[in-house]
């Protein structure tokens with residue numbers, strides 16, 4: 001079938017429909033062309049960052065991460081669950097631009113670049129923000145789905161995601177608080193949030209929030225429950241109350257997953273070659289890293305580690321010992 005176009009000549013029906021849809025630009029005499037990738041909100045890596053990326057950009061997915069960061073853990077666990085082939089760039093942001101990964105991170109975007117991990121470059125586009133990045137990884141790659149297919153269960157997952165998100169911020173508020181008299185109240189607030197999580201684990205048959213499927217709603221919380229079991233007992237003398245039995249069971253199930261085991265393992269070679277921290281065993285490492293948070297001295301630690309700028313040398317820790 002043919003149609004008369006405005007100029008009075010005939011055009012085939014298929015092309016007329018394409019024009020009506022505004023996609024005629026992608027059709028040429030040599031056939032359909034691949035449309036350019038949809039731009040992300042953060043755009044494309046700057047020229048400076050492309051140079052820094054160099055050899056790190058051999059694989060199509062470059063992942064900028066700090067292995068102690070509970071936000072980055074979200075995207076990392078998603079990547080591992082899906083079996084994405086990726087380039088792993090550890091960032092010791094405590095050392096600022098003295099650390100090559102952090103230099104790359106800062107140079108990625110326009111203006112000031114990015115300032116936090118996790119971040120990724122995929123299809124020549126910049127991605128960041130842990131929840132959105134984990135979700136993107138699920139959408140963009142084959143492998144086990146991290147979101148329920150059923151719309152109602154997906155709705156439930158989204159409710160769990162937003163309902164339990166405040167746990168992340170509260171963890172930091174509690175850890176960083178220096179006023180001992182406020183600790184009991186902060187602990188109560190944190191427990192109130194954990195209680196909601198514990199209750200929601202009874203909504204379906206488990207072991208995960210949405211039942212048998214391990215989803216983004218679980219992934220969102222893994223890092224914060226890990227730190228609640230390792231960091232808060234040491235620095236706040238507080239532990240997850242044992243009556244939150246569902247959380248305990250959930251965490252046992254979570255720790256069975258290979259992705260979680262890999263993202264929470266003792267330090268890898270790349271980690272040891274990147275960070276200023278000294279401990280190599282996982283829990284010791286988290287305790288060492290979070291010391292400055294527990295003293296609410298993150299800026300001081302950054303200043304010290306930037307000054308010394310040495311891999312495997314925690315000048316903040318030594319400064320505290322000498323004090």
Ligand SMILES: N[C@@H](CCC(=O)N[C@@H](CS)C(=O)NCC(=O)O)C(=O)O
Pocket residue numbers: 066068069070071072093094115116117118128129130131
């Ligand atoms: N909203 C961000 C938060 C990420 C974030 O705060 N990451 C920390 C590490 S745990 C970071 O990169 N901090 C950089 C700095 O303190 O300089 C997300 O969810 O991705």
